[in-house]
Amino acid sequence: MKTNDLLRTIKNFIDTDKREQISKYESLKRLMKKLKTKQNILKEKVKNETDINAKKGLEEKMKVLKAQRKKGLKLLKELKNEI
Amino acid sequence: MIKKIFLPTIFLLLTYGFWLSPDFKVITAGIAIFLFGMLALEQGFNAFAGGTLEKTLRKSTNNMWKSLTFGFTAATVMQSSSLVSVITISFLSAGLIGLVEGMGIIFGANVGSTTGAWLIAGFGLKVKISAYAMPMLVFGVIFIFQKSKFLKGLGYILAGLGFLFLGIHYMKEGFEAFQNQISLTDYAMEGFGGVLVFTLIGILATIIMQSSHATLVLVITALSVHQVTYGNALALVIGANVGTTITAVLGSLTSNTDGRRLALSDVLFKVTAGIVFMLAMNPVIGLVDIVSSTIGIADDDYTLKLAVFHTIFNVTGVIIMVPFTGKLVSFLMRVMPTQAPQIEKARYLSSASAEIPAAAIEAVRKETVRLYDLSVDTIIRGLSLNRSVLAPDSKVEDVINNSSKIMLQQDIDDIYERRIKSIYADIVAFISQSQSSMGAPDHLDRLLQLREVGRDLVETIKGIKHLQKNLNIYTVSANPDIRQEYNNMRILICRVLQELEVIRTGEDESATILSLDQIKVEINERDIIKTGRLDRLIREHRISAPMAISLMNDSAYYQEICRNLIHMGGMLFTSSDQRDEEAENSVALDEVEIKEVVDEYVEEATK
Numbered sequence: 258m259k260t261n262d263l264l265r266t267i268k269n270f271i272d273t274d275k276r277e278q279i280s281k282y283e284s285l286k287r288l289m290k291k292l293k294t295k296q297n298i299l300k301e302k303v304k305n306e307t308d309i310n311a312k313k314g315l316e317e318k319m320k321v322l323k324a325q326r327k328k329g330l331k332l333l334k335e336l337k338n339e340i
Numbered sequence: 341m342i343k344k345i346f347l348p349t350i351f352l353l354l355t356y357g358f359w360l361s362p363d364f365k366v367i368t369a370g371i372a373i374f375l376f377g378m379l380a381l382e383q384g385f386n387a388f389a390g391g392t393l394e395k396t397l398r399k400s401t402n403n404m405w406k407s408l409t410f411g412f413t414a415a416t417v418m419q420s421s422s423l424v425s426v427i428t429i430s431f432l433s434a435g436l437i438g439l440v441e442g443m444g445i446i447f448g449a450n451v452g453s454t455t456g457a458w459l460i461a462g463f464g465l466k467v468k469i470s471a472y473a474m475p476m477l478v479f480g481v482i483f484i485f486q487k488s489k490f491l492k493g494l495g496y497i498l499a500g501l502g503f504l505f506l507g508i509h510y511m512k513e514g515f516e517a518f519q520n521q522i523s524l525t526d527y528a529m530e531g532f533g534g535v536l537v538f539t540l541i542g543i544l545a546t547i548i549m550q551s552s553h554a555t556l557v558l559v560i561t562a563l564s565v566h567q568v569t570y571g572n573a574l575a576l577v578i579g580a581n582v583g584t585t586i587t588a589v590l591g592s593l594t595s596n597t598d599g600r601r602l603a604l605s606d607v608l609f610k611v612t613a614g615i616v617f618m619l620a621m622n623p624v625i626g627l628v629d630i631v632s633s634t635i636g637i638a639d640d641d642y643t644l645k646l647a648v649f650h651t652i653f654n655v656t657g658v659i660i661m662v663p664f665t666g667k668l669v670s671f672l673m674r675v676m677p678t679q680a681p682q683i684e685k686a687r688y689l690s691s692a693s694a695e696i697p698a699a700a701i702e703a704v705r706k707e708t709v710r711l712y713d714l715s716v717d718t719i720i721r722g723l724s725l726n727r728s729v730l731a732p733d734s735k736v737e738d739v740i741n742n743s744s745k746i747m748l749q750q751d752i753d754d755i756y757e758r759r760i761k762s763i764y765a766d767i768v769a770f771i772s773q774s775q776s777s778m779g780a781p782d783h784l785d786r787l788l789q790l791r792e793v794g795r796d797l798v799e800t801i802k803g804i805k806h807l808q809k810n811l812n813i814y815t816v817s818a819n820p821d822i823r824q825e826y827n828n829m830r831i832l833i834c835r836v837l838q839e840l841e842v843i844r845t846g847e848d849e850s851a852t853i854l855s856l857d858q859i860k861v862e863i864n865e866r867d868i869i870k871t872g873r874l875d876r877l878i879r880e881h882r883i884s885a886p887m888a889i890s891l892m893n894d895s896a897y898y899q900e901i902c903r904n905l906i907h908m909g910g911m912l913f914t915s916s917d918q919r920d921e922e923a924e925n926s927v928a929l930d931e932v933e934i935k936e937v938v939d940e941y942v943e944e945a946t947k
Contacts, residue, residue, distance in 0.1 A: 281922065284922065285927075287923070288920065317861065320941055321929070325857065329923075
């Protein structure tokens with residue numbers, strides 16, 4: 258490990274606030290990944306659904322998921338900048 | 341097993357009895373009408389509970405002498421101690437008076453009833469209050485139809501009294517066939533055996549004729565034609581006094597434990613006095629002679645002597661019983677303990693765990709989940725559905741739209757008191773107790789969050805209670821539009837619960853509290869007012885104005901129910917990892933964002 262990297266790791270370890278921010282970031286990132294997978298599954302379902310009403314319902318779900326992801330990604334960006 | 345076959349057996353026996361004897365039919369119908377009268381009377385007095393009647397009763401019975409005087413006066417005016425006993429039982433059942441006051445009234449009424457013997461013996465007069473039964477019923481029912489609570493209550497009291505008299509009348513009629521078969525000369529006997537036999541005959545005759553006055557008339561007549569000896573006649577009077585308690589016993593069948601205790605105290609009063617008098621018959625005869633000669637009654641005027649005996653009997657009874665009232669009350673409490681209502685108690689909250697933060701949180705969480713389970717049962721039944729509708733693979737819409745059955749209405753107030761409130765109260769108390777031992781602020785926050793969950797559940801149950809009334813009417817309505825609107829409410833509430841179940845079990849990893857956002861959108865989308873659907877339904881005359889008002893009110897209730905459930909679920913079924921929970925909460929959509937999604941969707945749909 259280079260000296261600078263080592264120093265940063267030590268600094269991060271000592272700085273509790275920062276450590277918390279990193280942990281928050283990691284959790285959010287994990288969640289975003291989960292939501293992305295869910296979105297892909299939903300996309301596939303919408304494609305294969307033949308019943309109009311069911312398709313409508315799935316599309317609605319997609320909209321909500323997109324809005325959640327949009328919000329999450331914005332937060333993720335903010336957290337990254339803070340770290 | 342016995343419980344299951346008890347009712348069918350009673351029905352079978354009664355049916356057999358009806359087939360066997362028309363008199364039996366009249367007697368049992370009389371008892372049924374009498375009991376119905378008791379119920380009406382109680383309902384009537386309930387209407388006055390907490391008002392002037394209660395105050396007046398309290399004032400007139402706040403010590404033993406006042407109670408005795410009250411009972412004495414009432415029985416003298418009504419000329420029936422049984423009726424006073426029955427009314428006192430209904431006072432007691434309605435919570436207007438206490439057991440001791442009730443006992444005072446009944447004891448006083450027993451003395452008051454002796455005035456009847458004087459009237460019969462002295463003037464041959466018989467006050468027949470039963471003649472008022474029919475007018476009482478007519479006036480009572482007219483009053484029941486009135487809107488005023490006071491008149492309604494009065495109506496129930498009048499109708500109740502009318503039914504009581506009518507019931508007694510039918511019982512008497514039914515027994516008339518047996519009455520003619522009672523010939524006192526057949527049993528003439530001397531000594532203690534005679535006293536015993538004639539007391540039993542007196543009891544039997546009074547039960548049959550449903551009136552101690554009627555027995556007294558019979559005894560006086562028999563005595564005047566020398567059908568019975570003087571000694572046997574006195575035993576008959578003892579029997580009449582004991583037998584008259586049957587009315588109070590019958591009356592107590594529909595009452596609460598206090599009413600039954602009062603009926604038992606009446607029986608004990610009469611039986612104790614009866615035994616004392618049976619054992620001391622000779623000294624009592626001597627006492628009657630002394631009293632009679634003191635007040636100027638001729639030695640051979642047995643009918644008036646009978647009235648003296650009747651009075652001494654009841655006054656002695658009061659003298660014997662009043663000093664032991666306190667002991668009698670504790671005896672009655674022991675013999676007939678109050679049946680405590682089955683109240684659910686907390687299972688996981690122990691005082692030991694209150695001291696350890698992690699244990700306390702886990703205990704509260706488990707208890708809150710239990711509270712949630714009980715609440716879901718109540719909600720589902722309130723929606724006239726079974727819990728199976730919440731299975732993950734269940735098609736809620738199909739189940740609800742195809743169900744046209746309304747389940748037997750549950751008493752949500754009772755369930756709330758017995759199951760929900762009691763547990764929630766335990767949770768609140770436990771949280772208050774363990775707050776001081778919570779070191780970290782996070783722990784305290786979690787506890788307070790769980791307390792909030794309980795409050796949401798309580799609010800939900802209250803919402804269901806409001807919703808239930810119209811739901812039961814409109815989900816089986818012939819109008820398809822209103823039916824569908826109410827079914828939509830049921831569907832969305834079930835969808836929330838179904839989603840919560842999925843999140844709770846954790847079987848579907850993708851199901852988190854974020855899944856609830858989808859339902860929030862649906863609730864907004866289906867809002868009957870915002871979407872203009874309500875106006876359209878009224879404009880097209882598809883629903884009436886009262887239906888529209890019900891829909892407006894109930895739509896607010898159901899939305900509140902859903903919101904409370906979602907809010908609660910977000911706190912109760914969070915991720916086990918605190919960081920993950922925080923992440924989920926930060927991504928969950930707020931009201932404004934939900935509205936944006938809805939608007940966007942509506943816009944696309946209109947395009």
